[in-house]
Amino acid sequence: MSGAARAVETLDRAGYRLTAPRRAVAELVAAQEGHFTAAELVADARARRLSIGRATIFRALDTFAALGLVERVDLPDGEHAYVACDPVHHHHVICTVCGRSLDIEDMGLGSILGDVGRRLGFRITSHRLELFGVCSACDRPATT
């Protein structure tokens, strides 16, 4: 099932209307490789001659984020970006060269967090872990 189709189904199941603009944004998101910003989606939509309002794209991204279809990530330079992903808790490894991202599962982090919380007297409610690096493809210097 394509990413766009799953997004549409998720929207439907959550009681949202399946409007043309939302379908279009779902397509745009599914077509992205790696992370993307709201501005990039807007530019992309315009490039494809889709007449979707800027506000609508922001709203659709908000909705998608609420449903876990995309996730907001903060790049090292402070930019707000999104990545398409599965709606379960996980973390991202983001290639700073090509922008592609991989999902990784929790990997022992949960127990560490429990530990920290207990030690500091904090009730940890959420966390954010983002890894930045260079993927194997980009690390191979121009093996063309």
Add this chain to the structure above:
Amino acid sequence: MSGAARAVETLDRAGYRLTAPRRAVAELVAAQEGHFTAAELVADARARRLSIGRATIFRALDTFAALGLVERVDLPDGEHAYVACDPVHHHHVICTVCGRSLDIEDMGLGSILGDVGRRLGFRITSHRLELFGVCSACDRPATT
């Protein structure tokens, strides 16, 4: 040594000029409890009748961040904030109620990252871990 004094010394050692505005911003930062945004510093400066330009505050924060005197954090709502901290690699535990933050050391995260990198073929170059929760003081419901 007060936070402001240390900041000034660090600036000096790094070859920056010790100007009145920078000293003032260092004071403002040292006076903050928990995280703060650039806008809050600007408002704070105005409240204290310090005539520091907005641009200067942004510039000072950039400089401080480069020196590791403050660190940028991204709050769960996407807001960009800063916390005063020590210039060594560490992570923050941020109380979502009072805004105070604690520094925590690496805690086995390094080895996890090495693991992940090896498994995925990524060369991890940087990471960001932020924990959000409720500190013990705020968790005690109004034991006044």
Add this chain to the structure above:
DNA sequence: ACTCCAGTTGATACTCTGTCTCATGTGACT
């Protein structure tokens, strides 16, 4: 197929954050 209406949209104005420019000011070194 037709109607209806709440949810949605697009245009636009607006706020807020952060950056840039440039003339003026001022640390710090001599």
Add this chain to the structure above:
DNA sequence: AGTCACATGAGACAGAGTATCAACTGGAGT
């Protein structure tokens, strides 16, 4: 005290994201 490169302040500017509101439309009901 004089000098000059670095730093500042004011204001213009650009971009992200939000608010407003009239017009539109998906989809449920008939």
